[in-house]
Amino acid sequence: MAGIDNDLQLVKIARLYYELGYKQEQIAQIEKISKATVSRLLDKAHKEGIVEVKVVYPQLEVHELAEEIRERFNLKKACVVPVMIDHPDVIRDDLGRAVSNFLSEIIRDEDIIGVSWGTTLPFVVKNLSKINANNVIVTQLNGGVTKHYLSTQSAAIIEGFVNSLNAVPYMLPVPTIVDSVELATAISADSNVCKTLELSQKARIAVYGIGKAGFDSILVQAGYFQKEEYEKLLQAGAVGDICSRYFRIDGSIVDQELNQRTVGITLEELRNKEYSIAVANGEEKAKAVVGALKGKYVNTLFIDEVTAKKCLELIKSEE
Amino acid sequence: MAGIDNDLQLVKIARLYYELGYKQEQIAQIEKISKATVSRLLDKAHKEGIVEVKVVYPQLEVHELAEEIRERFNLKKACVVPVMIDHPDVIRDDLGRAVSNFLSEIIRDEDIIGVSWGTTLPFVVKNLSKINANNVIVTQLNGGVTKHYLSTQSAAIIEGFVNSLNAVPYMLPVPTIVDSVELATAISADSNVCKTLELSQKARIAVYGIGKAGFDSILVQAGYFQKEEYEKLLQAGAVGDICSRYFRIDGSIVDQELNQRTVGITLEELRNKEYSIAVANGEEKAKAVVGALKGKYVNTLFIDEVTAKKCLELIKSEE
DNA sequence: CTCTTCAGTGAAACTTTTTTCACATGTATA
DNA sequence: TATACATGTGAAAAAAGTTTCACTGAAGAG
Numbered sequence: 001m002a003g004i005d006n007d008l009q010l011v012k013i014a015r016l017y018y019e020l021g022y023k024q025e026q027i028a029q030i031e032k033i034s035k036a037t038v039s040r041l042l043d044k045a046h047k048e049g050i051v052e053v054k055v056v057y058p059q060l061e062v063h064e065l066a067e068e069i070r071e072r073f074n075l076k077k078a079c080v081v082p083v084m085i086d087h088p089d090v091i092r093d094d095l096g097r098a099v100s101n102f103l104s105e106i107i108r109d110e111d112i113i114g115v116s117w118g119t120t121l122p123f124v125v126k127n128l129s130k131i132n133a134n135n136v137i138v139t140q141l142n143g144g145v146t147k148h149y150l151s152t153q154s155a156a157i158i159e160g161f162v163n164s165l166n167a168v169p170y171m172l173p174v175p176t177i178v179d180s181v182e183l184a185t186a187i188s189a190d191s192n193v194c195k196t197l198e199l200s201q202k203a204r205i206a207v208y209g210i211g212k213a214g215f216d217s218i219l220v221q222a223g224y225f226q227k228e229e230y231e232k233l234l235q236a237g238a239v240g241d242i243c244s245r246y247f248r249i250d251g252s253i254v255d256q257e258l259n260q261r262t263v264g265i266t267l268e269e270l271r272n273k274e275y276s277i278a279v280a281n282g283e284e285k286a287k288a289v290v291g292a293l294k295g296k297y298v299n300t301l302f303i304d305e306v307t308a309k310k311c312l313e314l315i316k317s318e319e
Numbered sequence: 320m321a322g323i324d325n326d327l328q329l330v331k332i333a334r335l336y337y338e339l340g341y342k343q344e345q346i347a348q349i350e351k352i353s354k355a356t357v358s359r360l361l362d363k364a365h366k367e368g369i370v371e372v373k374v375v376y377p378q379l380e381v382h383e384l385a386e387e388i389r390e391r392f393n394l395k396k397a398c399v400v401p402v403m404i405d406h407p408d409v410i411r412d413d414l415g416r417a418v419s420n421f422l423s424e425i426i427r428d429e430d431i432i433g434v435s436w437g438t439t440l441p442f443v444v445k446n447l448s449k450i451n452a453n454n455v456i457v458t459q460l461n462g463g464v465t466k467h468y469l470s471t472q473s474a475a476i477i478e479g480f481v482n483s484l485n486a487v488p489y490m491l492p493v494p495t496i497v498d499s500v501e502l503a504t505a506i507s508a509d510s511n512v513c514k515t516l517e518l519s520q521k522a523r524i525a526v527y528g529i530g531k532a533g534f535d536s537i538l539v540q541a542g543y544f545q546k547e548e549y550e551k552l553l554q555a556g557a558v559g560d561i562c563s564r565y566f567r568i569d570g571s572i573v574d575q576e577l578n579q580r581t582v583g584i585t586l587e588e589l590r591n592k593e594y595s596i597a598v599a600n601g602e603e604k605a606k607a608v609v610g611a612l613k614g615k616y617v618n619t620l621f622i623d624e625v626t627a628k629k630c631l632e633l634i635k636s637e638e
Numbered sequence: 639c640t641c642t643t644c645a646g647t648g649a650a651a652c653t654t655t656t657t658t659c660a661c662a663t664g665t666a667t668a
Numbered sequence: 669t670a671t672a673c674a675t676g677t678g679a680a681a682a683a684a685g686t687t688t689c690a691c692t693g694a695a696g697a698g
Contacts, residue, residue, distance in 0.1 A: 011376040012403055018372050020406060024655065034678045039656055045374075053337045054371045055364075057330040084331055087339060132451065343685060353648045358686055 010045040017042060018051065059098055060084075065308045069301065072315065073293040076275070077102070077300045080308045089123075091281050091304045096123030099207065099279055099302050106205065106275060107165065109134045114141040114200045114265060115161055116243050117154035118209030118218075120279040125160030136167035139199040141208060142243040142264025143176035170196040174263050176244040177224045181260045188263060200265045206273050210280040210298075212288045213238040213246060233258070240288020242267060242278070242297055249287050249314075251295025270297045277302070286310035329364040336361060337370065378417055379403070384627045388620065391634065392612040395594070396421070396619045399627045408442075410600050410623045415442030418526065418598055418621050425524065425594060426484065428453045433460040433519045433584060434480055435562050436473035437528030437537075439598045444479030455486035458518040460527060461562040461583025462495035489515040493582050495563040496543045500579045507582060519584045525592050529599040529617075531607045532557040532565060552577070559607020561586060561597070561616055568606050568633075570614025589616045596621070605629035 013031065016022045017038075024042070028035040045051045062080040070078035079102070081094040103124075107113065115121065115138060138161045144154045155171070162169045174193060178184050187193055200206075211217060213234060219241075220230055233255060237248040243264050246254040253259050253267065270276045278298040280289045289311050292298050303311070332350065335341045336357075343361070347354040364370045381399040389397035398421070400413040422443075426432065434440065434457060457480045463473045474490070481488045493512060497503050506512055519525075530536060532553060538560075539549055552574060556567040562583050565573040572578050572586065589595045597617040599608045608630050611617050622630070 007376075008403070011374060014374045015376075015404055015409060018374055019409060019412070020404070023653090035654090036656075036678060036680095037676085039654095040676090043656085050375055052371075052373045052375055054373070055330060055333040055337055056369055056371055057326075057334075084327070085334055085339070090334060090338060093338070342683090354684090355648060355650095355686075356646085358684095359646090362686090 007048070007050070010041055010048065010050050013038060013041050014045040014051050059094070059101060061098070062305050062308070065305065065312070068312060069293075069303075069308060072312075073301075075293075075299055075301055079302045081302070081304050083305045086306075088119075088281065092120050092123040093127065095120060095279050095281055095302050095304060096125070097127040099124045099277065100127040100129065102277070102300070102302075103205070103207070104129065104131045107131055107133050107136065110136070111205060112137045112139060112199055112203040113161070113165070113167075114139045114203040114206040114208075115157060116141045116206075116208035116264075117144065117157050118211065120209040120281055121157050121207070122153075122160075124207065124279065125157050125164075128160055128164040131165050133165055133167075136165045137170060137199060138162050138165065138167045139170040139196050139203060140172040140264075141200050141206060142262075143172050143174040170199050172196050172264060175224075176264060177219070177258070177262050179261070181257065184261050184263055193263070197265070201269050203273065205275040205277065206265070206270055207277045207279070208242055210278050210285060210288050210292050211241040211244075212282075212285045213240050214284075217241075219244060239291045240285065242270065242292055247291045247295050247297075249291045249294070251291050251293075251297070267295060267297050271295075273299070275300055279303075280307060283307055283310045286314055290314050326367070326369070329360055329367065329369050332357060332360050333364045333370050378413070378420060380417075381624050381627070384624065384631070387631060388612075388622075388627060391631075392620075394612075394618050394620055398621045400621070400623050402624045405625075407600065411439050411442040412446065414439060414598050414600055414621050414623060415444070416446040418443045418596065419446040419448065421596070421619070421621075422524075422526070423448065423450045426450055426452050426455065429455070430524060431456045431458060431518055431522040432480070432484070432486075433458045433522040433525040433527075434476060435460045435525075435527035435583075436463065436476050437530065439528040439600055440476050440526070441472075441479075443526065443598065444476050444483075447479055447483040450484050452484055452486075455484045456489060456518060456522075457481050457484065457486045458489040458515050458522060459491040459583075460519050460525060461581075462491050462493040489518050491515045491583060494543075495583060496538070496577070496581050498580070500576065503580050503582055512582070516584070520588055522592065524594040524596065525584070525589060526596045526598070527561055529597050529604060529607050529611050530560040530563075531601070531604045532559055533603075536560075538563060558610045559604065561589065561611055566610045566614050566616075568610045568613070570610050570612075570616070586614060586616050590614075592618070594619055598622075599626060602626055602629045605633055609633050 013027055016027050017024065024038040025035045028038045060082050062082050066078040066080040069075065079098050081098055083091060111133065113136065138158055140154060140158055158169050158171060161167060172193060174187050178187065188197060215230065219225065233246060236254050238246040238254045239249045240247060244262050245259055245267050247267065248254055276298050277300040278292060279302045281304050283306050286307055289303065289307065332346055335346050335349065336343065343357040344354045347357045379401050381401050385397040385399040388394065398417050400417055402410060430452065432455065457477055459473060459477055477488050477490060480486065491512060493506050497506060507516060534549065538544065552565060555573050557565040557573045558568045559566060563581050564578055564586050566586065567573055595617050596619040597611060598621045600623050602625050605626055608622065608626065
């Protein structure tokens with residue numbers, strides 16, 4: 001798309017501006033263009049990733065809250081990031097970084113690591129640094145959201161992991177929920193799908209987000225549910241999902257038939273992972289997080305301060 | 320110096336500005352300070368390294384010129400970087416990056432790598448990325464410039480290499496040129512100095528700048544030479560120096576007595592290195608570069624386009 | 639205790655950057 | 669060939685960011 005000539009000029013202008021501190025007007029003279037164009041080209045350089053701005057700061061944690069949650073649910077590890085700025089993107093970025101750091105501590109050669117998709121996972125990928133490991137396999141834990149096979153969202157997440165770990169990907173290019181149990185069985189029997197599912201089962205590490213049950217869920221918006229069907233689900237006590245499998249606040253699975261129509265790793269299987277790593281962000285997800293913890297679908301939790309507090313409140317009010 | 324509270328606010332403001340794209344005026348409202356202060360704090364965040372701006376671009380090379388130089392002087396490798404922007408800092412940065420990339424290709428476990436100081440070396444250090452190698456030793460090839468033992472310049476360069484390579488440093492905390500041959504011999508006999516010199520001799524890789532002989536040289540300014548002494552040197556044909564040892568355009572050493580009063584690796588020793596890597600930048604250094612190449616003190620050259628052309632001109636005009 | 643000094647601040651003046659607007663150029667389409 | 673349409677430009681207007689300046693309050697000196 002962008003020619004090399006073009007990019008060279010962008011680089012030149014960016015360097016004159018950011019490395020040498022020239023004013024845009026001086027650059028305009030040098031390049032014989034208007035200062036307006038210089039401004040526009042600098043903007044383009046940002047968008048094309050030629051200019052990178054990074055804010056460097058230590059990873060902070062709220063240890064007391066983390067310890068309380070870890071003990072209460074007998075987790076392997078809990079990490080609570082402080083809410084420095086109350087904005088989802090900022091919090092998710094901090095969570096993503098924390099998860100990423102943790103992964104680079106635990107990943108080793110020959111590992112199989114399963115990942116799902118969601119709103120938080122992209123932030124893990126964004127913060128993933130090159131990790132030195134050999135023969136790692138990345139598997140997709142559950143199908144994509146779009147029904148038209150291969151959602152770009154999940155593909156990008158897997159790709160990020162693959163690049164950072166120098167790994168081999170195993171995708172699950174199927175819908176996450178299908179119309180009948182028979183169809184789900186048939187799909188799972190397909191040799192490619194089956195291979196990925198097997199690897200997901202064997203994975204030592206699984207990383208996924210915790211979803212909140214509600215009409216704003218991606219699954220609803222992607223048309224996986226009729227309105228009445230979803231309402232029934234909510235009335236039956238659904239508070240959240242992991243890999244598109246819905247559970248109640250006590251951790252029990254809501255609808256066994258639905259569960260059987262869902263393709264991908266099961267919640268049972270997650271229980272047995274050495275590392276079942278969940279990331280969650282947002283107060284409204286507190287019930288979902290509590291459900292996930294009570295169901296033991298998670299042994300390593302990454303969560304923000306506000307949500308962590310809300311979770312503890314919920315638990316304490318139950319007692 | 321800066322309190323943690325203070326830094327936290329800097330980080331917060333930097334993130335609001337660069338990650339969320341808030342205007343300084345909005346941030347001023349949030350933090351209940353004036354927009355002038357926000358501007359000042361952002362400036363401080365830059366200076367403290369909390370905000371990093373990087374221009375990302377591929378490493379470009381002028382292959383034809385490089386090949387011509389490589390062949391003519393029978394070098395192992397020559398790398399000529401294009402002059403995108405005619406400013407010493409920019410060119411040196413490109414050179415530094417090129418050297419740094421090359422080093423990360425060739426460095427291996429148990430290596431000994433000797434480095435000098437100069438105006439170009441800091442740019443190599445700046446661009447050095449973490450290199451995975453074990454038990455590497457970094458030695459200082461020649462004494463610092465200041466006569467007061469331990470020049471910060473060279474210390475910083477060594478430190479950069481040590482950090483990047485996870486290496487152990489061997490410093491040479493002595494003046495580079497002393498008053499008498501006897502003193503030089505005595506200093507070299509000191510057990511610490513001797514150890515470093517030995518390691519420098521054994522080093523598989525040496526990295527250094529090529530200096531130009533002239534009254535603007537750091538050595539002159541540091542008071543190593545009387546004016547008349549230096550004039551004599553120039554009249555005797557000195558065009559440049561490597562590790563404070565002066566040579567003519569044909570590569571011959573200018574003053575044997577001075578050479579013997581110089582502490583550090585000898586030019587002879589550089590000739591036998593597996594990798595004798597020189598970096599040079601600036602048209603005015605062309606003669607010095609030609610001398611270094613003719614003397615075979617270099618087998619791997621990193622140079623900018625303009626200087627490379629000038630060198631070839633010089634050689635061709637001699638023929 | 640008073641005076642001086644100094645770092646830090648906001649308001650306002652100033653500079654720099656971005657956006658708007660009108661126009662030009664080239665390209666695809668009828 | 670004419671016509672719509674997108675793309676890119678500079679001049680000027682508008683917005684955003686920086687610097688100057690005068691003032692404040694705190695720390696140290698007398």
